[in-house]
Amino acid sequence: MSTASPTPHLDALRKDGFVKITSLLSTQTLQSLRDSCQQATEQARQGKWPYVRTVPKQYPPWNEWQPGDNIWGVQHLLHPDMAQRNAFAELYFSDEVLSIVKELVGLKKDSQGDDQLVMELFNLLVSPAERQDFELRWHRDDVRPEVTPEDEERQLKEKSPGGKQLHAQYNIALFDDASLIVVPGSHRRVRTDEERNAAPFEPNLPGQLVVQMKPGDAVFYDSNILHRGVYKGVDTSVDVGRMTLHGSIGLAGHGTERARQVLQHAVGQWIDKAHFDLEGSKGERAEAMRKRLVEMGSGEGLGYSLVG
Template sequence: MAKSPYLEALERDGFVVIRSALKPQEVQELRSSCQKVTANARAGKWPNVRTLPKQFPPWNVEEGHNPAEAGIWGVQGLMHPSMLDHELFTATYFSDTLINPTKELLACSDDELVMELFNLLVRPDHDFELRWHRDDISDKATPEEELERLNKPAWHTQWNLALYDDASLIVIPGSHTRARTDAEREADPYAKGLEGELHVQMGPGDIVFYNNNILHRGAYNSEKERMTLHGSVGHVKGESLRARNVLQHGLRDWIGQCDFSRVPESGRERAEGMRKRLIELGMKSGDVGYSLEG
């Protein structure tokens, strides 16, 4: 069976952009909800935020203090039952718009999918950049260790869905299939102009699916509005390889309470199955720790 053009692009480049996946009215509805969610988070009324200047979890917050006091660059847990408009976010996550390309990229069926993460990346309170990294491989890994992990199937899709123009994601196409070059290893962690680097240009309603172990970073402008939905969907064969990436974000405590009321009836069985498989993954994974530090 021939591979789809999306899968061919993902395997070749490490990412693929799907243009205008959302209709303008869908973008506007999500913008409205994200604006409320972000205002709530900046006011210290939602504890699960990505705090400046920290890049990776855990984003520890001192009890009794506004978690957004030092500024934020993301809001975690859009499907949490206490999140504003969680019904809309949950319906979006399980929608055909996101799930159909996922099945195409994973070459799988509904009953092999696993519910994972759904978060929001926002305009930071001051300019902020992420260092070059792979999401599940330490920057201290040797070339042999990198290749050992890169040669394993990804068993997930990861994606950014832009609600405004967004060129924050910077990637090095093809780097998901090889170890870092000597120049990449020796470069400043925030280096600009690495050979082959590409700013992924996205418009409202565009989705980029990317291998989370592609060499990538982010650069965020505090004066440019940003609301980009950021999520992932797993494959049952990912098991422990995906457990750490997903469960380090604290989903165990609330996934059983997700509200599927706005998920269309035709997709509700799929959503229930995806949640069930994540719960099973959590039960057998134990303490997974954290993928990266910093």
């Protein structure tokens, strides 16, 4: 008689490079976050929130919003000046999210594992307005495409020592989402010749899978997996389109390797003044995680993982 694995999410992540979790959010939480995200997105599209991802730029450094910009992301949801910040913090530091994170990075699911968690990034991915479609190139988050197969193999091993990631990252869909495309299993191997020579926006890479998510679903994925995103532009007067929360949480004690990947997004510029107004143990957890991010520094001089 087989025994159920105590780490089913981690097992799936190790095997495929991603794991989908259905109905992570309750109906009440889903509606609350929809309201907050719609407000934040409208502010960003009007230029009232400067920290955005603009079409067609794929990677940081991000420029502040300028008139005429079309956006595909709203940055820094946990920034002290973000009006909806508390709603986002309630989710980011929640047991629902962090219990999965702990499993994926090898920590105990009880509060004993909290002292090794580091606050990292929390952003919002949205559909571009004016029906302007936008696509991301095939990439790994921290391995440049021009590296040799030998360097690619070495970096994959270094970034996942013993087959374990130093962080967990995720997408949580607030509406139907079919934007993330992955190549299952590619997080543990170098690219094939066909993958290496494929066009940056190749629509049909062998073995690719579109991750289909319903509202409230989440996908946690290995940052080393070969993946890209496809954003269908919408008419914002009649359609919300995609609104998906994109976050990452790290493990303490991994120096500049993880610091560069996080601080390249400019979170180090404001985190020292970003104390959280949350109650009880969640507030204590949030403050401790924030302080561990402060200890990573400002990010100056660390460079960027990818270019473009």
